[in-house]
Amino acid sequence: MTDARDPSAYSGNDPVVTAASGSLAATEPVLLNTKARSQWWDVWDQFRSHKGALIGAAFFLLIVALVVLGPYLWPLDATKTDVRSRNQGMSLAHPFGTDQLGRDIFARMIEGGRVSLAVGMAAMLLSLVLGTLIGVLAGYFRRLDGLLMRFTDLFLALPLLPLLLVMVLLFREPLTAVFGVEVGIFILIVSAIGITSWMQTARIVRGDVLALKEREFVLAARSIGTPPRRIITRHILPNVMSPIMVSATLGIATAIITESALSFLGLGFPPDFPTWGRLLNDGVPYLQQYPERVFWPGLAISLVVLSINYVGDGLRDALDPRIRGR
């Protein structure tokens, strides 16, 4: 993304600057050494010192790997019914047991995790793109600021969960008619979550852009005639990466929870299409006899969200230069 040439790296008491200005000719190798370290190495060092974040990141990557590679490693099919071995408890053949139709719950968890994580990431990307676009436009172009921020305030005043439910209800049939059931509902849920969750990102990005716009390097870029589009992509965007990354992690977490909540209320994916929220919902009627059927998907959602929240916490500390190196 950004490198050592980036203007923000030369601010204040940055080690690169002190080393370079201290003895330019005498310690050439030292200078090269420090120069090869971009600011992302400092971020990584700080991030590494946050134990919770490190464990969270490791756990999240493990789950992602399991979910992506799972269908190739685990032989059982998530949709294959086997009535003779239904409602089984935990065993070697079925580590999480089987459901009322004899489907392997472990396979369904893997399949559900793929959908849940895909929805989370896609919705996060959409809301980031929307939020960054609106935030940068509002922060950089003064004429758009008032209008776009009023628009953001309006969105913040909307009751989001009820509106999400209404949106899913209204557009479910038209979209499934065009794209088919699975793709249609995927598009619907991703865009519904994305459209209703960009506001915080937009506000944070706008605040940062407003401050950055007044800095000397932007003035310098403007004075040599750089067009606004170039200034934004070259100078502004790399410098607002850190708040965007923090909201990205939190965005995945809320998107996963929202998707599961929709599925739980029966307004998400169709019943035979496993996601973690859907599996939890399917398990509720069997709560008394087989509580573990609710337990596994709920635990998966909670642990993934918890690990992402820890990663976000660590990232926020790591990307804040005031905390770094403490």
Added chain:
Amino acid sequence: MLTFTIRRLLFAIPTLLFIALAIFLLLELAPGDPMANVPLTVPDEVKEQMRRALGLNEPAPIRFLLWIRQFFWIEPLNVFDHLFGTTFAEGELRIISWQNRAPVFIAIAERIPQTLWVVGTAYVVAIAIAIPVGIYSAYKQYSVFDQAGTFVTMVGFSVPPFFSGVLVIVIFAVQLQWFPSIYDTRHVVTDWDSFVIQVRQMFLPVMVLALQITSQLSRFMRASMLDNLNQDYVRTARAKGLRERAVVLVHVLRNSMIPVVTVIALGIPSIFGGAIITEQVFKVNGIGQLLITAIQANDLPMVQTLTFIFAVLIVVFNLIADVLYGILDPRIRYD
């Protein structure tokens, strides 16, 4: 301050109108037809009459204005009539639910007490827990208590209510059988024993909601206390020999409460939204559940009105939070 309040109030009106329009237009796109369930044997003229009675023949802008008039004028008039026994709203058409052909606001009035009881208690409980926890974990930053508190709030953030709710049902209602798993709305409190039953059936939903609210509030309280604990006035207070208790619980706490109070005000409407899931889990028939059933039954006037009530709550509490901030913090000058 007064001009600021008036300006905000005036700005709230176009905001609300715009939100109303957005909700109306969104529902306007709905494919559902309220007459879809009418049997085919009903003749067309009768169907036409029913359609007219529901106000479906008017063009969309007229229906929007009619709904706005009903929401802001006729329904408050009805409340007034109900309170003082007058008949101002006689003969005016109210917002009618398509589900049960009764005025929407009567259904809402039936449901609101349950929501207020459960959600309100949860909010009070959460505040009562979150503020001391936040104070103590900020005062002993990085202590064992603080670390444990941070972990619990992280868990409270991350565990969605549809899982924590189901989990406490399994543990406390199914396994231990301490509390009922389903909220009985018809239960009336008359004496001590029925009061105990009421408390027991409220315990689980309140606990689930309170865990969520507590984790948000206590983090906020802790951050706010930490901001203030390093300020110069705290050193001054200690230097002039005030006892530690007075420094923390009077000087620091009062200043730290300013942002927390506004966060509490801001959170109230979002709790109504969050309670949708908790109400569904524990079968509390409050407004959240009313909304879900209305959505499933394609009852557009009900959905429209309820969503708009949520929006009104958000706008009103935003306003209250802004004004409160200005009143509590004299450093803030809006005008």
